[in-house]
Amino acid sequence: MWVCGLGVIRFGPAGKPVEFKGDIVKVPEFLRSIGxxxxxxxxxxxxxxxxxxxxxxxxxxxxxxxxxxxxAPYYVNLSSPDDSVVERSIKxxxxxxxxxEWMGSYAVVVHPGYYKGLKSREEAxxxxxxxxxxxxxxxxxxxxxxxxxxxxxxxxSQVGSLEETVEICLNTPRCRPCVDWAHLYAxxxxxxxTSVDQVVKAIEYIESNLGREAVNPLHTHxxxxxxxxxxxxxxxxxxxxxxxxxxxxxxxxYRETGINAVVxxxxxxxxxxxxxxxxxxxxxx
Numbered sequence: 565m566w567v568c569g570l571g572v573i574r575f576g577p578a579g580k581p582v583e584f585k586g587d588i589v590k591v592p593e594f595l596r597s598i599g600x601x602x603x604x605x606x607x608x609x610x611x612x613x614x615x616x617x618x619x620x621x622x623x624x625x626x627x628x629x630x631x632x633x634x635x636a637p638y639y640v641n642l643s644s645p646d647d648s649v650v651e652r653s654i655k656x657x658x659x660x661x662x663x664x665e666w667m668g669s670y671a672v673v674v675h676p677g678y679y680k681g682l683k684s685r686e687e688a689x690x691x692x693x694x695x696x697x698x699x700x701x702x703x704x705x706x707x708x709x710x711x712x713x714x715x716x717x718x719x720x721s722q723v724g725s726l727e728e729t730v731e732i733c734l735n736t737p738r739c740r741p742c743v744d745w746a747h748l749y750a751x752x753x754x755x756x757x758t759s760v761d762q763v764v765k766a767i768e769y770i771e772s773n774l775g776r777e778a779v780n781p782l783h784t785h786x787x788x789x790x791x792x793x794x795x796x797x798x799x800x801x802x803x804x805x806x807x808x809x810x811x812x813x814x815x816x817x818y819r820e821t822g823i824n825a826v827v828x829x830x831x832x833x834x835x836x837x838x839x840x841x842x843x844x845x846x847x848x849x
Contacts, residue, residue: 571824574631575842576602577834578785584835588613589620592628600838604828605634605669611659618666625668631826632669633783634710636660642695643677643688643723650691653677654699657712661703664710671713671783673742676723676732688723689731696736711738713783718747718796725751726766730773740778741770742785746799746830749809750791757809763817771823781824786811786841787831799830802837815845 576595584594591603603625607613613621625632637660640653660672676692679685696712714732717724726741726748733739743766749757756762771779788800788807800807818825831837 571818571822572781573818573824573842573845574602574781574826575838576600576604576630576826576828577838578604578635578828578830579606579834581835582833589617589624592621592624592630595630595835596628598835598839599842600835601629602631602633602826602828602838604673605632605667607660607663608635608638610637610639611656611663613663613667615663615666618663622667622669632667633671633673633713633826633828634660634664634667634669636672636674638675640674641677642674643679643682643691645681650695654695654702657696657699658702661699661707661710661712665707669710671740671742672710673713673715673783675717676714676729678722680721685723685728689728692723692732693735696732696739700737711740712736713740713742715742715785716744716747716751718744718750718789718791720751720795722795726769730770733774733778740774740783742783743770744785744830745809745814746785746787746789747796750789750796753791753793753795754808757813760813760816760820763814764820767817767821767823779821779823779825781826783826783828784814785828785830786814787829787837799832801831801833802840811841811844815841818845 637656640656641649642653644650664672679688682688714729716729729741745757790797829838
């Protein structure tokens with residue numbers, strides 16, 4: 565972890581590190597050995613981890629000082645006009661929350677859905693909120709650790725502006741946003757996450773609406789990103805020229821606000837850019 569201003573920032577990869585060959589249970593030890601202390605378990609193709617293995621992963625994470633989160637399957641659309649799609653999406657999130665509890669993960673990141681087929685963006689957000697409330701009503705009482713983390717999304721066709729993710733969390737139990745700064749940059753076609761002031765105001769917006777606990781820690785994703793008309797195209801490494809946003813801007817905003825944050829690298833080189841981000845933050849301190 566890195567102490568930045570008054571806050572603590574943890575860094576880690578989205579899924580298995582590119583330089584790691586072996587079982588997922590051994591990843592926390594590897595991360596500690598290279599100086600990282602966060603891991604987002606990727607269940608993006610489905611929740612296939614057994615209870616026994618999830619518990620072993622959680623134990624390994626605790627032993628190595630690694631904080632765990634989980635990314636739920638991509639095949640989730642909580643705003644779909646097709647109720648059967650929503651039901652299957654809720655089931656995938658149910659499975660994610662159960663597995664997340666087993667491993668002691670503190671957050672389950674989810675792509676909320678799309679606007680397609682609905683009368684308005686407001687209707688889409690309402691459907692997401694209704695679906696998430698049904699999810700929490702269905703969970704067993706022993707699932708107490710993870711909160712749901714609707715992600716800010718990079719395409720303008722997707723539910724997931726900063727304001728929408730905050731609204732979802734205002735109306736859902738145990739919910740805090742996952743702020744993907746690259747997605748917000750791409751969604752705005754390069755007009756947002758371009759200054760420290762913009763990022764500070766975004767953090768303050770979250771805190772003023774959801775309370776200090778929403779930024780303690782603030783769960784975030786970062787990489788550089790390519791965008792076109794309508795938003796996100798693909799992720800890039802931090803050292804590739806011609807893409808944004810600038811990580812130094814976000815790091816300075818974290819220092820200025822003094823929040824705690826978890827930074828998950830979604831760069832194509834995962835842990836390498838997580839280490840680079842940590843190094844840059846140290847240089848900015």
